[in-house]
Amino acid sequence: MALIELDNLTRFYRLGGETVKALDGVSLAIDAGEFVAVMGPSGSGKSTFMNLVGCLDRPTSGAYSLDRQEMSRRNADELAYVRCHQIGFVFQQFNLLDRLDALGNVEMPLIYAGVERRLRRDRAAAALTRVGLGDRLHHRPTELSGGQQQRVAIARALVNAPKVLLADEPTGALDSRTSLELMALLQSLNREGTTIIIVTHEADIATYAARLIRFLDGKVMSDANQRMVDAAEALKALTASAAMEKVA
Ligand code: ADP
Ligand code: MG
Numbered sequence: 001m002a003l004i005e006l007d008n009l010t011r012f013y014r015l016g017g018e019t020v021k022a023l024d025g026v027s028l029a030i031d032a033g034e035f036v037a038v039m040g041p042s043g044s045g046k047s048t049f050m051n052l053v054g055c056l057d058r059p060t061s062g063a064y065s066l067d068r069q070e071m072s073r074r075n076a077d078e079l080a081y082v083r084c085h086q087i088g089f090v091f092q093q094f095n096l097l098d099r100l101d102a103l104g105n106v107e108m109p110l111i112y113a114g115v116e117r118r119l120r121r122d123r124a125a126a127a128l129t130r131v132g133l134g135d136r137l138h139h140r141p142t143e144l145s146g147g148q149q150q151r152v153a154i155a156r157a158l159v160n161a162p163k164v165l166l167a168d169e170p171t172g173a174l175d176s177r178t179s180l181e182l183m184a185l186l187q188s189l190n191r192e193g194t195t196i197i198i199v200t201h202e203a204d205i206a207t208y209a210a211r212l213i214r215f216l217d218g219k220v221m222s223d224a225n226q227r228m229v230d231a232a233e234a235l236k237a238l239t240a241s242a243a244m245e246k247v248a
Pocket of ligand 1 (some may be wrong): 013015019021023040041042043044045046047048049228
């Protein structure tokens with residue numbers, strides 16, 4: 001069975017006298033180890049989909065299972081537990097706490113999970129090293145670039161070894177070069193086994209994923225595997241062409 005399975009999932013909102021069908025009968029499966037990009041126009045249901053997969057929200061009808069556990073009829077406490085232990089989230093605005101250094105930010109999910117202090121420090125430092133910030137443990141968010149802040153957010157999302165990393169527009173606040181660096185990091189995490197789902201409205205960002213799902217009006221409009229463009233290679237090409245421009 002797949003890691004993530006949605007069976008005719010819906011999420012409707014009652015607004016005044018009308019029903020908004022934010023998600024309108026979505027069935028799909030995602031295996032462990034996949035790297036999926038989600039695209040679609042504004043209002044097509046991408047965030048609703050991510051919030052349901054991430055157990056931040058409950059569906060109106062249908063079934064959702066994560067690692068063979070049915071999630072759609074769990075209560076708020078049970079969903080909070082699943083979020084804490086099985087899901088990693090990354091958002092467009094990094095959502096870091098400015099009064100804590102990188103280590104302190106990455107430790108937060110471990111505090112919620114009840115991990116003791118020494119182990120917390122070690123695991124947070126290891127996660128930051130994994131995203132290339134081993135030499136920035138005691139920098140605060142304001143002392144880091146946007147790309148570095150997003151790496152801290154990724155370390156925080158991964159520190160509990162979640163089953164899936166969910167990123168809603170993770171490059172939305174980054175310039176194109178920093179976005180590419182971030183995609184190269186996500187690809188290397190994916191090669192190490194992390195299952196990743198990202199929402200993006202940029203077609204070139206989606207090319208770094210191995211599968212593309214397009215939403216329209218709360219439904220899946222298309223869903224296909226694709227050749228994954230190597231972000232590290234693209235970065236090298238970008239660096240080479242920038243050097244050429246300097247010479248010219
Ligand atoms: P996307 O992320 O693709 O831009 P969303 O999933 O945020 O789209 O929204 C899908 C649809 O559901 C939109 O029409 C949006 O207005 C509606 N919607 C989302 N959240 C709510 C809410 N809390 N209450 C009412 N309507 C909502
Ligand atoms: Mg959205």
